[in-house]
Amino acid sequence: MVLRVAVAGASGYAGGEVLRLLQAHPEVEIGALTGGSNAGQPFGALQPHLIGLADRVLEPTNPQTLAGHDIVFLGLPHGQSAELAAQLGEDVLVVDLGADHRLESAADWEQFYGSPHAGTWPYGLPELPGHREALRGSRRIAVPGCYPTAVTLAMYPMYAAGLAEPEAVITAASGTSGAGKAVKAHLLGSEVMGSMSPYGVGGGHRHTPEMAQNLTPLAGEPVTVSFTPTLAPMPRGILATCSAKAKPGTTAAGLRAAYEKAYGAEPFVHLLPEGQWPHTSSVYGSNAAVLQVVLDEHAGRIIAISAIDNLVKGTAGGAVQSMNIALGLPEELGLPLNGVAP
Amino acid sequence: MVLRVAVAGASGYAGGEVLRLLQAHPEVEIGALTGGSNAGQPFGALQPHLIGLADRVLEPTNPQTLAGHDIVFLGLPHGQSAELAAQLGEDVLVVDLGADHRLESAADWEQFYGSPHAGTWPYGLPELPGHREALRGSRRIAVPGCYPTAVTLAMYPMYAAGLAEPEAVITAASGTSGAGKAVKAHLLGSEVMGSMSPYGVGGGHRHTPEMAQNLTPLAGEPVTVSFTPTLAPMPRGILATCSAKAKPGTTAAGLRAAYEKAYGAEPFVHLLPEGQWPHTSSVYGSNAAVLQVVLDEHAGRIIAISAIDNLVKGTAGGAVQSMNIALGLPEELGLPLNGVAP
């Protein structure tokens, strides 16, 4: 039986990427495409790369247009998912691409997002211990942030194996699609091409508490995160350079073994052979995360680096992977492993 | 029954793209991956984006490694396909990604390629009248050049409908992967980023006679081609701006009707609604060609513009499409229609 899917926020980058992936998914059919200010426009003008949906028209986002679907993806501005989800029925699988249901701490939510906390939903990072089980059969999924996906996958094995001190220092470079499709002067092509720049430096980025939330339980002690995001001149991709002091006794062999154990059976996390390092181009359009880790003995630090496509494993692909798990489908169904390169 | 495929030249851009597509094709399995100077190296180091084939090893290209496959793709330097194909057996489907079997004129071949002419194979541009029939059941396929694919699709309807004078003026911008993976100083990232430059100006590009060969029979008179290729700062994509003087009596409505007639039933050629123009980003990783055409009444010219991914519709995707036809499989099998954007 084919499942019927609606996408709210279909004219945005996250919603568009969900649709690109779902059109290649054998168990779903695309139902309503909805949006805000663009409602009524031909979809082919809004997302010209989704050639298979060019003849559609964007409908307004509301409970009526979203009714009658088995699955609803929400790509909405922060703070709008909870109320809409409440009107969708408990048997509908609702996948929230936004941040509303990620953070456990109401204090963190209010500090970083400035609105009332809506509570948490099962967190869609299946590679984390115990998360796959929590997703199975769930009808609500909170899709992780793109940076937390890249960082958590890079760092969790070093913490789960007790090899790293709990002060994580992270610099990540993101393609511009991570900033969304809203028009802002600093995101003009003329401004971003040929330029690297940081933003949200010094602890201000909203994804910081989400990283700490993911790593702390595995470390068994509170992990402090120093996170510096940078904007890179490319449309897609995150390269996360993550480091922490090695705990006494950590060896290169033990470190590698921890990562091999964590990811040996994972379909979408690819630990590279020693000596090879991740390139974001390797995962362009792919749901894979590619990783490498090394012990810098001189500096006494572990450096783990991951590359993901922020729109795929970092958003839409992770969402479809979790959807597959929730529905009892094969986890890899409809998800590309190979990147589009060069 | 699953068909077994070998790819010669698997470490190059064309061969790599064939493999990316074929790994998503339900009727084939990947056999030998072969190459030249890289033979013996782990495939994951050569094509790190083909994560699903990372554990393979590149074998040398020769009749022995290619034996025992139902289908062989040849991504070889010009002049090497014919001899190798002769040793592969007539029941094997041989798909030549190179130029060896494209040109009907031995004189053109020798002038532009400087080696003996190897004869022609069925030409893999199914959208041209009569070509789909010629491909059906064939065991040899000559895959068209990337520029001729973009240009022929943009221009053939205006010639088939008798609307254009036989002097085509074409400027095309190509991503750098069209120049292949051989290391040359002018293809360094430092040289190409932020820069546009022409090459092969004045009639010297090898794809020029191939364009004339495609358009002339449809025009019913010899078509002269003035072709200027340019290198654009992007990894993939061709944008072909093609124009010709309108024949007397040509109307905007008649022009559009000719294109609608030509492409109304084509699965991979998408004529855009009036007022919308092609972007190469729309077909990134996709087998689609997107087109628009307009009559400039003041200048008395028809301008047709197409966008393709040079590695997909322009090479590997066109090859798989023709393979599907040759084998009697559904033409669209395993081929993405949506582009990867933004």
Place this chain on the structure above:
Amino acid sequence: MVLRVAVAGASGYAGGEVLRLLQAHPEVEIGALTGGSNAGQPFGALQPHLIGLADRVLEPTNPQTLAGHDIVFLGLPHGQSAELAAQLGEDVLVVDLGADHRLESAADWEQFYGSPHAGTWPYGLPELPGHREALRGSRRIAVPGCYPTAVTLAMYPMYAAGLAEPEAVITAASGTSGAGKAVKAHLLGSEVMGSMSPYGVGGGHRHTPEMAQNLTPLAGEPVTVSFTPTLAPMPRGILATCSAKAKPGTTAAGLRAAYEKAYGAEPFVHLLPEGQWPHTSSVYGSNAAVLQVVLDEHAGRIIAISAIDNLVKGTAGGAVQSMNIALGLPEELGLPLNGVAP
């Protein structure tokens, strides 16, 4: 005696580039920097690359803030220059970076710009025969459009020498700064990186009549222009591919001689040695235009290709060059010849 300069529209791309050049000009000092909606903001936040002016504040654009300067550059939206210039005094040198005073034909102006015609000022393309003389001593200068600069320099010698038929076919690729700093969705970095796309196809671009106006008097017959602009994934640069049918009797040697004669003494137009083609990177940040021309004997066409920096020779540099001439200063003063590459 140092001359005092004001720049209206100083927070835009054209105004900013004028300032970058003028800070290196030994005969001027920077006076008022004015703008529209950004007035009151620190200039260092608006143009962070103009480090030498970081401590300035943007003032509002009006006759009072612009008063008391010897030279005023106007980088204003179309239609606003004439009225403001009338209030600036006839002894002030007013350099209009916009289009208001370029077109001689009121009909063309109204058709392409949709507002009343303001008349013409001396046209700042000193390389055109007679123009240098007209600029000398003038107190009003109309700076040419960026595309007309690239196209006119590429094509005028073939017309002045009587070698080309009067139907010009032009495709040009421009960096995104040519579209200005106003925020529009299709100019987002995510949209333009990795993508080529056309716009204003079929005769609609406003620079089309300006090209015809420049070429027609030199050709001695009306030149029809078919112009297709494309947007390229780079911040700066124009590559203009310009062609026309060769008149009977045209030879390669005669063609080259015409270009050598036209540009042999020009300080900023660099005809490349035969066999070398222009790259936009060669003129990044430079006031030079680099050119090449060839006769395609098979197709019977002349192809001339030019590369300029749209913000320098195409706007601000051409403006300063004309300013130097108007003021009787050495024409090259303060203008870079070398590009910033790689």
Place this chain on the structure above:
Amino acid sequence: MVLRVAVAGASGYAGGEVLRLLQAHPEVEIGALTGGSNAGQPFGALQPHLIGLADRVLEPTNPQTLAGHDIVFLGLPHGQSAELAAQLGEDVLVVDLGADHRLESAADWEQFYGSPHAGTWPYGLPELPGHREALRGSRRIAVPGCYPTAVTLAMYPMYAAGLAEPEAVITAASGTSGAGKAVKAHLLGSEVMGSMSPYGVGGGHRHTPEMAQNLTPLAGEPVTVSFTPTLAPMPRGILATCSAKAKPGTTAAGLRAAYEKAYGAEPFVHLLPEGQWPHTSSVYGSNAAVLQVVLDEHAGRIIAISAIDNLVKGTAGGAVQSMNIALGLPEELGLPLNGVAP
């Protein structure tokens, strides 16, 4: 009296940038341009953006071609400068763009460069305390590495003021010109566009000991450096994200005061106003370094970020600045402060 300058390695990126800057320098004239395998070729084909030198020819690098100049810049492969310099005369100002004379520790040199240590020359980072004095009158200058320039400028004030713990954690993104002009497959435009990737991770990059050498004397205790360089899809620019734990008692105000004190009088180091962060585009083609620093109180770390142009302040511009000091010329002579943006 105009000084005569030769550049060895003139066809490389560093040598080319020295020439771009020196052509705008009022006190020098360009003498011999020399190179290795390209000797004999027209310079305009090798460095097409240096339009003012297009008519020159590259000579071979040897003591004869370099004789008779007041100043010689050496842009040579590591290990070749010392021997050549010995043949140039003690009164000639020799500026080594390479690494040969940077490292004080012979052990570090041998470990990271694998050849005999050639001793040190005065180190050309005038902003470091005491260095300007050491450069004055010197006839030998070792130009710092590009990464050490960016990192040292970002971090030295926090160490000089005693605010930071001696374990520096650094991630830097560099444009591809930092890797030089030698053709390598991973530097092809097709590979680098749209992609971020790390290299030399875990302490292996040759610039690591140079950073420690610069910071340790100012910290008054050995500074350990964990350095991760990444390759960014842009031709130029370094963005260095540098952090260290704050020593107890460090305040945001004290931190800012330390940077204001260090750089208040520096002509080429621009500490941004609070809240504004460096973009590499702001220093494209400029000799400026732009900086910002912040205290992350939650994580207990200082984060300092700098942007430079790797070819200007990071190589050729820093070299000319030091040359000016050595010769007693005004330090800023011939050096652009404003960047070329957008």
